[in-house]
Amino acid sequence: MTASTSAALDPAHEIPAIRRRGWSVGLATGLYGISFGALATASGLSLWQAVVLSAALFSGGSQFALVGVIGGGGGAVGAVLASVLLGIRNTLYGVVLARTLPRGGLRGLLRAHLTIDESTATALSGTTDEARRAGFWAAGVGVWIFWNLFTLIGALAGQHIADPGAWGLDGAAAAAFLALLWPRLASRDLVALAVAAGFVATITTPMLPAGLPVLAAAAVAVVVGLVGASRAHPARAAEGGPGAPQERPATAEDER
Numbered sequence: 001m002t003a004s005t006s007a008a009l010d011p012a013h014e015i016p017a018i019r020r021r022g023w024s025v026g027l028a029t030g031l032y033g034i035s036f037g038a039l040a041t042a043s044g045l046s047l048w049q050a051v052v053l054s055a056a057l058f059s060g061g062s063q064f065a066l067v068g069v070i071g072g073g074g075g076a077v078g079a080v081l082a083s084v085l086l087g088i089r090n091t092l093y094g095v096v097l098a099r100t101l102p103r104g105g106l107r108g109l110l111r112a113h114l115t116i117d118e119s120t121a122t123a124l125s126g127t128t129d130e131a132r133r134a135g136f137w138a139a140g141v142g143v144w145i146f147w148n149l150f151t152l153i154g155a156l157a158g159q160h161i162a163d164p165g166a167w168g169l170d171g172a173a174a175a176a177f178l179a180l181l182w183p184r185l186a187s188r189d190l191v192a193l194a195v196a197a198g199f200v201a202t203i204t205t206p207m208l209p210a211g212l213p214v215l216a217a218a219a220v221a222v223v224v225g226l227v228g229a230s231r232a233h234p235a236r237a238a239e240g241g242p243g244a245p246q247e248r249p250a251t252a253e254d255e256r
Helices: 003-009 011-030 033-042 047-057 060-071 076-097 105-113 117-124 129-158 169-184 188-204 212-239
Strands: none
Touching: 011 117, 011 129, 033 047, 033 060, 033 129, 047 060, 047 129, 060 076, 076 117, 076 212, 117 129, 188 212
16 A cells, blocks of 8 residues: 555545545535526516525425426426435435434434435545545535535526526526436446336327426336346346345254
């Protein structure tokens, strides 16, 4: 191990570094709040509805999905379903971080609220539990502060924008979805799945109310996942892996 690597793993150096990284991520991510705030008020939400939505929901993809559906003329049910669908990933992040971060009391509630893409990624970049906690709180608090600050600025600006499309804000929701999706396309199978889901969303958009094409695209992923799991189970059974039927040991009664 080199001296530089040793220093990087030293908690005395790692914790301040990961905290700086978390706050940098918070500022960079928070800037997207301008787009959300402007799009929210231009789509019909009031200033305070946009601000409260950012503070309480605090999930960029879910927020863009909600205002995107509303702005497209969709109903409340479709908007909420699309928002919840995109927020499910935060539950999975919580499971991954459960061993490192508090799970009960006020800190546990705060941790649940701050569990998002950026805080999870920053936490997982740490090499010790202490560093992971420091990274999580720095990124989580940083994103929350800057996201809400820039949401307010964007919402104020959005009240004076007659046509969001003229400023490119009508594409902000789609850009947010692509930003979430792109890093996860790590294999050909995932790329093929993304293309199939996009195709389904495209052909159902003229036929279904706003918000439902997103759910139809998600159904493609669910079906592919279920089919893959059902095919993997017989393969494990044939190889004697987990889920394979185990031979029952012979008993004295069998020998008789």
